[in-house]
């Protein structure tokens with residue numbers, strides 16, 4: 243098993259991933275297929291490992307943002323359907339076809355720029371922009387034109403049509419309803435509907451059971467995180483967070499009153515203080531804005547003091563602790579928990595961003611049935 247030689251790591255609970263997928267599938271009509279969204283290295287959790295767990299738990303396919311991510315999953319031996327949700331280059335379409343990767347057609351001209359050798363088939367999902375304002379066709383006329391291009395070609399397979407909600411994670415549902423109505427109008431204008439019709443992210447999947455479509459795209463809640471704090475109370479079951487971030491004290495000292503900590507000497511001990519050092523810093527995605535954030539040691543909250551460095555940060559301790567003592571930066575110790583949402587609030591962002599930006603310098607340790615089954619260390 244690959245090792246790592248710095249006492250900072252992210253722990254990914256693959257049983258939690260499976261549980262979140264299984265519980266979501268239980269909420270859905272049996273005819274609805276679940277695609278696991280594993281883009282951005284599975285929101286920082288590890289795309290191959292999460293993909294395998296999600297498929298074992300009943301996911302029927304995978305979704306990524308870019309062709310590169312899909313090619314990596316194929317190279318890892320994953321054979322399941324994979325949809326690239328973002329805009330691929332038309333000139334790369336042959337690669338997708340060769341690897342049986344489905345692509346998104348998001349504008350009228352895209353297909354006219356695609357060249358495929360005879361015999362290659364390209365699976366296509368048409369993206370409709372019903373109000374997200376990112377990529378996609380907006381009118382029946384555009385849709386008719388692209389559907390016609392697919393129909394007239396022996397190389398193109400009309401596999402799916404989808405849209406993406408901008409506000410499904412907000413309590414107010416007016417805008418979602420408008421988007422859904424627009425999407426239904428577009429889908430109903432098709433003379434022949436493709437096998438996969440999908441519009442739901444986690445929020446719409448859990449709140450609206452997939453909003454009448456036959457496929458859902460589950461991202462954030464597969465990782466056990468709520469799509470937003472506002473709708474957390476509306477979710478049909480308790481999600482199980484899969485990601486925790488851990489480290490160990492590498493140095494402990496007692497400061498005299500007036501002694502300083504870290505760059506800028508901005509922190510000054512006001513009395514005799516025990517200070518511990520953790521081997522994690524902003525180059526790991528534990529950014530400087532997290533100065534003052536609590537970490538858990540010995541089941542208790544202790545604050546980061548002084549500026550966070552590139553590779554290290556310091557914590558004020560209530561008493562002396564031994565080097566090697568475990569610190570939990572995201573996750574639970576006893577009755578205390580530091581949630582992804584707490585870190586997101588401190589960083590004035592959303593929970594999605596936090597695991598995504600824990601850099602690849604932090605090894606990912608995969609846990610199944612409370613045992614370490616693998617370690618991904620990008621440095622070795």
Ligand SMILES: Cc1ncc(COP(=O)(O)O)c(CNc2conc2O)c1O
Pocket residue numbers: 279327406442443444445459460461462463469594
């Ligand atoms: C097209 C599309 N489908 C499904 C999902 C999954 O959404 P969920 O994680 O809320 O379930 C995303 C997430 N995309 C993004 C999530 O944050 N920023 C994004 O662009 C997406 O862009």
